[in-house]
Every structure is written in structure tokens, then in C-alpha cells.
Amino acid sequence: MLSLTLRCKEPIALLLLLILFLSDRLVAVQITGALGGLNSTTGARPLRYEIHDFANSGPAFDLFILALKDLQSIDQSEELSYFQISGTGSYPGFCTHAATPFPTWHRPYVALFEQLIWQHAQDIANDYPDDQRDEYSSAAVTLRVPYWDWAVYPALPDVVAQPQISINTPAGRQTIANPLYNYVFQSDAVGNGFPLSDPMANFSETVRWWSLNTKSSNQSAATAALLANAPAIQSLTYQMFTSLANYTAFSCTWPGGQWVTANNIESIHNSIHNSIGGYGHMQFPEVAGFDPVFWLHHANVDRLFAMWQALHPDTYIEPTVNAYGSYYENVGFVDSGTTALAPFHSDGGSTLFTSDDVRSTKVFGYSYPELPDWEMGSDDLANNVRIAVNSLYNPSSNNTFSSSTKQGRRRSSSIAENFGHVSLDLARQLRVNNLNRQWSITVLVDRFPMNTSFCIDFFMGDPPEEVSAWPAAPNLVGTYAQFNPANVTMLHPNGLPEGQVRGEISMTHTLAAGVSRGVLRDLSPRTVTPLLRHALNWRARTPAGDEVPLSALSGLSISVSTRPVVPRDTTDSFPVYGAVQWLGPVTEGKPCGVPRPHVQDEF
Template identity: 30%
Template sequence: MANFSKPQSIVTMLVALFALLQLTVASQHAAHHHHEHRRHAEIKAHLDRAAEALQKRQGGGIGPYIATSGVCSTGTQWWGDCNPKGRQSYPRLEIRQLKNNADQWNLYLLGMERFMAKDKGDTLSFYQIAGLHGRPFTTWNKFPTPLLNQAGFCPHGTTIFGSWHRPYLAMYEQAWYLAVTEVINGFPSNQQQRWRNAASTLRMPYWDWAQDPGNGQPTVPTTIRDPQVTVTKPQGQVQIANPLYSYTWGKSLPNEMGGGPWNSWPTTLRRPVANPTRSNNNEVNARMNSIRISLRDRIFALFASKQSWGNASTSQIGVRTDLSGSGVDSFESVHDVVHNTAGGETGGHMYYLDVSAFDPIFWLHHTNIDRLLTMYQYIVPNTWVANGNIRGPMAQWNAGESKNGGSPLKPFTKNTYGDYFTSDDVRDTRVLGYYYPETSNRSYSQVAQAVTSLYGGGARKLTKRDGESNYNSVGQYLGRPLKEGDYHHVLDITADKFAMAGSYTVHCFIGNPGNSTSNSTSNSTAPYGNSTSSAYLPTATSPSKKNGTGEILDDYDPALDFTNDPNYVGAYGILGGMKAGNASSPLITRGSLPLTTCLQGKQVHGYLASLHPHDVEPYLHQNMYYKVISDAGEIDPSTIPNFHVAVKCNKVQPAASDDDLPDLSAPFQVLHKATAKLPAGKPYTHTPVPNEMPAPNADYSEDGYNAGYPDNDNGGNYQSPSNSNGEGGFCPVVQTIKYVYPDGRPAGS
């Protein structure tokens, strides 16, 4: 982009004119107030900001930062920011839907290939953008150094988990789309228009791991699992390494990464096996299939909980301490189990928070989490980010700092001069150039219908003839719609996120263990530490079967997989890092695993008289068991610090119409007897420590590490204006967004 300057006289005149306009507006506004000092202060602030904004542009040069804009359809302005005038937003599609458009699918893959191949020193390389999430614990996009802590930038276990990932995904999409445009420029000139047409509405896809793919399709699409893929390049059709299968650092892992799983294996792995070292994507698919009903139920229950967006978005226990509908689960907690399942107890990269972003499946997964959180905004439109604290040391923040919707989402700048995005800035995804199919109408009813269609617990009414068809391939009951008199039951789990190195997963079963068809399940009295952590660890030195795309077919034996047991309910994951956390300052999380669908199946077969708690509690006391597995094998749950389980239930209020959702917001009651004989199942009430819950007078200021523009009078340190809470690096984005109540009334009416 050309770097040019404006004539000094024009800039001076613009400054004066803009200041005069600001003065007029501020004066008219202040006329309604009686506090003279405040009025004069506001006018002066308007003038100062006006002059400062134009003086920054005076030289005409582009600022030192790369602005996060997502896909900018209108091009950049002369100072480097995306031009908002006339900007169009287009939908991010589910990966299987995107594949139906051959040209867009081709560009998506070729863009990923080029993006991943960029030099590691390039700020817009896959290596650098994936690396800012966790390792290699270095700076990015001129973020001030040294970092506050040797840690990544991602605020897991905090109230800004959901909103922080929104500009992060947009930055990734922006860098990938740049690679797409470079790919198009490499085609012959007479072919480029075809590809530009395809790219004009292209956005990166998501992978919906909870929906029924239908038609016998796998839960994990083969497009993510095939090592090789066929694409169209300028020379014609060729086969390339599938960029959705893995990422490679090269011949060895860079030293700055500080080590990685599998002896610093330089290619990302999923549920890896040895001899030779490789991903076991067949087991990934099987495990994702075994938890799909559970994931579906969790998503549906979250939407029906009607809790605030701030509570539903985070697993941080400081906002999840009561027994109302706001206290049992979160989208972040759901997110964790997908990480654990894809990475696997054998130590794949998704299993460790600090290296997970290098696996391409991470981005498909997180885009789906952003989609669900966006959809949820229309269910509870007048709620947003909750006040909360940073629970552990991070690259940009220290533990204990308070954050809210106006806090800068460091390190993502909304312009080239270093003003940070805030959660409030990105409340509408169209600010970043995209939306999701279910939010195209911006309406409660559109989202509610989509949630029921995609995640409702079985729309068919059972009869004696077709009852058996309401089971999946491993014998799990698929569920039925919630009705009057039903109770919703969950296994509630409190856990320390970083209790150990790596992650750990809770696997729940309901049924008589003696009648189990699996030889790998165990009840709570089994000895610990002697279980096989992976479903299958082959001993052969070389695989014997591959399909046409190079996928190995004999890595997985369903008969050895305990998650194929018909008694299996699902998995609950606690995603950790490669190192354990500080035991004296644990990061406590909370979430739940729905039991309702499984209990419906037990009722259908006559094992359970009803779903009323007076029948369910004694049944679970006799028939529910669970196991906890980490990368070290099976663990005695009673030895895990701060780990507790309980069964809770509340009464269901069925949906009033097809445009509505059931209501699961009623207070929960604890069924103490259900877990009385299970490890870590005794009655427990968490008492929040001061650092877990922001005080009413919490200080939201943030000093020191502010992006901005060089202040030569301050030794070249970076300075920037403050927001209303005093935190640096803030410059508001003015938006007009209409939110509506569930009945369609405009917010505020």
C-alpha cells in the first residue's frame, strides 16, 4: 500500500473544523446538565481526542500495528484500517456445507496450505498466530515486551474467554484470507475472475461436532482426517498434504517452543500411537461419535437454561456458585471435552492448552464455539460479559486483575495505531465481517428453531415398532422431546483446571457393570492406575491397511473401546496445560454432564419407573459409576485436588411453541444419595475465595502494558488513552445494534 502524506495546511484546517464540530456537539449535549465543571471537562476531552486523532494521521503514514479486521471486503483506508463504509458480512458455513461449493472449498484448502507455509517470522503466518494462544510465549504484533508473565495470551477460565476468542478468530481468518488472495494471484489472468467470484463471499468454516451428520456420515468428516486431498492448482488437479490433517514445524520443533508432546514431535498429532508415530484419527472419530449425544444434550440444555451470556460463556466458578440454571454448565466447559477427545490421553496436541492452537482442528472447533456463543446472544439479548478476575498469570495480565466488557482484549488492535478491541466492540460479529447461518435474521425465533432442529433430543414419537430405531450405532438412546412432568438431571462436576500436568477426563456410565459388553470399564471400587489409557495401542511395527487418501485403517478396534458400552453416558473434560498450575492458587471450574437422555432410555426399557427424583436418586445410587483418565492412565478421583461430583435436577418447563425452547432455569436440587458411595461424591459446597469473585468496587484499571503510539517525551514508551474504567488502550467503536426480547419486543421497551 502506498505511503503518502497530506498537505500540512489541509490537515490543520481539518483539525480545526473537526474540533469545531466536536465543540458544537459537546456544547449542545452539555446544555442538558447543570454541572459546569463536568461540562467543560467533557468539551476539553472531545477537543483533545479530535486533535489527537487527526495529528496521528497528519503524516499520512500507516500506524505500526496490524489492525484486526477479519475479512475486509471494502479495502483499507489510507492509514491502513479497514474501510467500514459499505462493508459486507458473509456467513461462516459448516465445513460439510462449504465443501458443497467446489470452488470455495478449493480456495479454502489452498489458502490453508499457503498460510501454513509462510515464514515463521511473518506476523501473519500460521506459526505466529497459533503461537500467541500459548507457546512459544513470545510477543506478537509489536505487543510490548517483556511480557508480564511467561505464558500465552488466551484467558481460559475467565469471564472474557468467549469475547477474547472473537477477534482472535478474526485475526486468523484475516491472515488466511490474505493467503487466499495470494493463491488467486498465482492463477493465469484469464482464470482469476472465477476464483475472485468464489472468494467474494468466502469465510472460514466451523465444525459442528454436536449435530447429527445424517446419511451414515461420520461425526468427524473425512475432510479433517484424510492425510491427502485433491485440489485444483494453476497446473491442474494435484494431490497435496491435507492442511486440515496436521501442521508441521519442519524437521524439528523450534527451540523457542520449549518442548512438546511425544518427545517434541514436529508434526501435530491426534490420539497418537507409535511404531511408527502417527495420529489415530479413526479413534478420534469413534470417540467423538460416542460423546456426540452428550454434546448435543449439553448444547440444548445450555440454550434452555436462559442464564445470562456472561455465566453461560465461562467455566470460572466465581460466577457459577449457586444452584439456579446459571450454575450448572458453560460453553467453555463443553469446549474442553472436545479438546480432550481430539487430543486424547495418549498425548495429542489438542490435549494441552498451550500447544493446541497448532492443530488445524482447533480452528474449526473454536469457530463452532464462537457460533454457539453468537447464537446464544439472541436467546438472552440483554446480557453480555460478566465482571470477573484473571485467575492465573498471563502474557498480558497478572492474576487477580479485574475485567469487564470494556476491558481491552489484548493483544488485538482495532486500528493500526494500537487501540485495543474490547468485548463491547465485538458484541456484533458483523463488525468483523461475518455472521452465522442461524443468526442471519438476528432473531430469537430463528435461533430457537435451529437449536431444536439441530440439538433437540429426538423429534420422533416412539412406538413398539420403531422404538429400536431410536438408538445409535453403539446402543445409546437418542432421546425424546422434554414434556410436562419431566425432570432434567445432571452430573455436576467441580474441578481444578490445572490440578495436574495435562488434561483429565471424566467418563460416566449408568447401568449394571456386570452386564457390560466392554472389557475396559470399571466401577468405582476398581484398582486405579492399571487401565489402558487409549482404546488401542497397536504393537505392529507397520500398519497394514490404508484407504485411498492414506488414512490408516487398522489403528482402532471398537471391541476394546469402553466408550462403546451401551451404558456409556458421555465424557466431561478438564483441559489443562503441559505443566501443572500453582497448587496454592487453583483455578476452579464448574460444569455438568446431562444424564436425562440416558435415563429416558432406562425408563423405556423398564429399569426406571419415572424421571421423578424419588425414582432417579436410588437408581443412580445403585447403577451410576464413573472413571477419570489422564495421560498417566486411570486415576483415583479422591486423590485429585479440588475434585467433586454431585447429581442435581430441576423441573422442566416444556416449550410453548415450535419457535421457543424449553425452560431449564428452575432452581436445582442436589440428590446426595446418588453419589454417596462414589469417590469425591460426598456433599460439598464451594466457598469462593476473594480472587474468584470481583468485589463490588473492583478496580478495572490497567497500567503499564498499553498499546498505542510512540510518546517521544516518555522515552518512546507506548501510551494510549484510557477507557471509562481507566484501562489503557481503549478507543470505542460506535455501533447501532438492535436486541430483542424473546417475544420480539425491542430491548428497552
């Protein structure tokens, strides 16, 4: 793992670090990002592209795949191997979650990965035949890592889900093992330095939705879970841009500070981890970085962060309590813009990046298609982002149900049938993100109520009998995901910190489908409240597919709210949201149901 000057005051955790990583070379790695393609005169920088476009880019994609393959093949004891870089977020727990540096900590992390990919690509380009070398060398200079916009393209990308991939190599067209599909560990659990009590420790390669029956990954299960949550994820992504104007509320699941809704970028991010991973590496933060899709996912999280920054350039990280700590920070440490983002070095010595240092993507030499900041001022850039956000996540300004969106679906006696089977395409047709009312479920729960990750699935009508069917059930409204280690106590050997986290599930798509099918008159509280009181249900499960009693999740409270909305009327404007109305009768008397969220006093 990357080295740093230790500040940890937990002797047990320090001993664990020394035992696990004593053999590592203690070399500080300077993070510069990719160095090529920068225009020092105009400030122009190469772009990170969406993976579906990037996969058709020819030389750039070929180089990315080969560079990733080379990086993964380096002996994992080497400081700059894929294993060491991906393991930075692993034990002993540097990765920042449920704290305001969540977006900023991951920016230099992805930049380091990009820096190594770029370096490998330069050498690979020189190996191409004379008649191709110039084209590949040019592509190598401007190469940046791709991002996966799961809010627009929710299915697991083909280039991530297929074990083999065909590319043009220096030796010609070849089909090779796909380095985006998985990472194969070079040693066993002991050699990898993983605690044997971690259930992920004994896998020889990264897996997604591991089946205990077939003993194999199930890529289709990942796509099914992603598709089932897609309408809610797109709505939450759109509302993150259009209704969150304060960095603290935007940045993480910590429920302190001032917030109106529980929506935030980290909670959305957690849901994607859960949907991709199932019982697999992406489900657990201590090993998620080993799955190659992690980098595409976090490049997109960084993109969303950068776009949000363009909309709100005057709000940034403020002093806030880190309620849960990390390996580098004790519980109760006050994070600020000058807090070190351990273990990421801005030089080859002892200087660590801070959030203030990484406020702009300019620092690491990249940008995104929506953010050509060298071509325009801040006002025009914000306007450009608003147009892009509307185009991607709310592509219509019509706020009424037209005849073309009315479904000829036969009315059923089953609530699950009447309000289920809502795809992202249907949600778009119904213009869900531009309706005059939005409906949401708010979840508050202790950060560590059990010794692993867990999910809470919300349904219209009764959930399927088999827990294994819950993640992609036809009547699933959405899933709240708690992104915890597979064995929490390994990262907190001196006891688990106490406190809550928050998240939100959008359910407007489900209700709008009912209106379009003629089984619900409108979206008003008078109409919807009695329906939800009767029909909305929720269940909890572990990644392994075991049901969790809701009473076992300490601090859990579930509430339902609605907001009136003035829909957007131009391509460069956003909706205007009214006051939140909490609907206590919906959850009253149900397991862990409360009239409105109540944050514990320590926040």
C-alpha cells in the same frame, strides 16, 4: 507471536518471554477481519458455513484449502506465518480460560486467521485460467472460514481426518497433502521456542490420539471419543441455549457469580478439545492452535456465542475476578468490558481490542446462517435463532416415548448393556432434549490439581478394565475434560493459582434408553435415584492413558441433580425448566461424592 505493550508483573514470566521470542519482529498487527463482500448499505456480510456444506462449495473450498496450505508454508519466523498466528495462544500464555472473556478473546483471534486466509485467497484466485478466474475471484471476495458443528455432526469430518485431499487448483485437479489434517513444524523444539519440558515439544507435526505403540496419530480414536460423548454434548449445547440467560454463567468454567447449573460454553468446548486430541496437540491449550481443526472448532464456538447473544442481547461481560490470570493479567485482576484482549490490535499501533469492541460479529465482517441480522430486528432475529436451535439440537416437540422409539433389545443382567450403546441417533429418536425431566452430573474441581490435563469418565455399570477403552466405552455416559497445559508450571513459574472450575455431564440419554428398553420404569427421582446409587461410577485418567486416583484431584466434588421440564410445544419456543433437585443419596459414600456442589469461599 503478536506483539503488545506488556503489563505483566511476573519477572520470571517476562524473562521466559524474552528468551523464547527475542527474535520475533515486534510489529503490531491490525485485525480487520476479511474485508470483501460487505454491503455498506444493507449491512449484509458473507457467512461462515458449516464444514460439511462448505466442502461441497467448489471454488470457495478449493481456495480455502490452497490459502491454508500457503499460510502454513510461510517461514515460521515471519510475523504473519501460520506458526506465529497459531502460537499466539501458546507460551507464554495469552489465551484466556476459566475467565469471562473466554468467548470474546477468541473472536478477534479467529478473525485474524480468517483475515490471512482471505488475503491469500485473493492472490490464488488470480492464478486460475481465464475461463475460471471470474468464478474463483468472486468466491475469493466472499470467502470466510468454515465452522464445524460438532453437536450435530460429531464424527471428525472426512476433510479433516484424511491426509490427502483432491481439489481443483490453478493447474487442474490435483491430490495434495491436506492442510486440515496436520501442521508440519519447520524446525525442532529449540527452533520452535518450545520448552523441552513440554511433552508436545518434540513432535515434528501436530498429532491426534498419538499412540505410543504405533508412533502415529489415530484419527479413528478421535471419532470414537467424539461419538461416545455426542449425546451428552448435544444435550448440553441445547440446554446452554435454553436455560442460561446470564453471560457470566454462560461464558466460562469459573464457578463464581450466580449459576443454577454448571453447564457453560467453555466446558463444552473443553470436551471437544479432549475428544479430538487424546494424547495430542488439541488436548493442551499451549499447542492446540497448531492443529488446523482448532480453527473450525473455534469458529463454531464463536457461532454458538453469537447465537446465544442474539437470544440474550442485554446481558454481557460484567466486572469479574480473573481467579487464575494469564500472561497479560495477574491473578485477581478484574475483567470487564474494557479489559484489553491481548495481544489483538485494533490499529497498527498500541491500541488493543476490548470485549466491548468485539461484542458484534459486524466488527470483523462476517455472520452465520442463523444470524441474518441485516434482514430483521432483534426480536425477529431471536425468534429465528430459537427455530434454528430447536431444528438442530431438539428436532422433535413430542415429549413421550412412541412405539417407534421402543427398542426390542433383550433385557440383560448387565447394567452396562441395559443402559449402554446410546448413539446420537438413538438419543434423537428418544427425543431426549424434549423430555419432561432432565438429569445431570455436576463436577467441581481445582483448576490445577495436577501438572497436566485430565479427564473424568462417567459410566453406567463398571468401567472397562483397560483405561485405553474408557474414552469410547459402550457404557460411557459422558466425559468431563480439564483443559490444562501439558506442563502447567511452565505457564505459572511463580506458583499455581488456587481455585475451582465447574462443568456438567448430561445423562438423560442414558436413562431414556433404559426406559425405551423396558429396564427402567420412568425418569422420576423415586425410580432413578436407587439405580444411580448402585450403577453410576466414575474414574479419572491422563491424556496419556494413565489412571489418576480420584483422591489426587484436590477440590473434586461430584453431585447429581434433576429438573422437571415443560417441553417446548412450538418450533419457536424453548422448554421451561423447573427447580433443581439435588440427589444426595446417589453420590453419598462414593469417592468425592457430595450431596450438592459447594463452591470455595474465595468465589
